[in-house]
Amino acid sequence: xxxxxxxLSKSNGFTLVEVLVAASIILMMVTTLLPISLxxxxxxxxxxxxxxxxxxxxxxxxxxxxxxxxxLPVTYYKNVHSxxxxxxxxxxxxxxxxxxQWENARKANDEFCLYGASEK
Numbered sequence: 431x432x433x434x435x436x437x438l439s440k441s442n443g444f445t446l447v448e449v450l451v452a453a454s455i456i457l458m459m460v461t462t463l464l465p466i467s468l469x470x471x472x473x474x475x476x477x478x479x480x481x482x483x484x485x486x487x488x489x490x491x492x493x494x495x496x497x498x499x500x501x502l503p504v505t506y507y508k509n510v511h512s513x514x515x516x517x518x519x520x521x522x523x524x525x526x527x528x529x530x531q532w533e534n535a536r537k538a539n540d541e542f543c544l545y546g547a548s549e550k
Contacts, residue, residue: 472536476534476536479511479513479532479535480534480540482510482511483513483515483530483532483542484544486530487517487528487529487530487542487544488544490508490528491526491528491544491546494519494526494528494546494548495548498548502519502520502526503519503521504517504518504519504520505518513533514532514533515530515531517530518530518531521548522545524548525546526545526546526547526548527543527544527545528544529541529542530542530543
């Protein structure tokens with residue numbers, strides 16, 4: 431048995447350098463993946479809210495399309511899933527324009543509009 435083999439055979443654990451390298455790799459992965467996963471969660475929440483709000487605007491627009499509305503423009507507020515929505519309905523030519531405005535999960539103002547042909 432040579433001197434180098436004797437030193438390697440007495441090694442019972444990890445060296446400090448090996449532990450530091452492994453810890454730095456794990457820390458680097460966590461600091462990279464955590465912000466990305468938080469961003470993906472936030473975007474998923476924004477898209478889910480958009481789908482819900484678009485559907486709500488569609489439902490709110492229907493009464494204006496099926497009945498003669500002389501009192502347009504109309505603006506009102508409604509809370510849906512703890513989000514305050516502002517609905518705005520107005521006539522544009524032969525169409526009724528319905529818009530909804532809200533503050534999304536990114537704390538940015540968002541707006542979506544639908545047009546519908548009114549019954550005359």
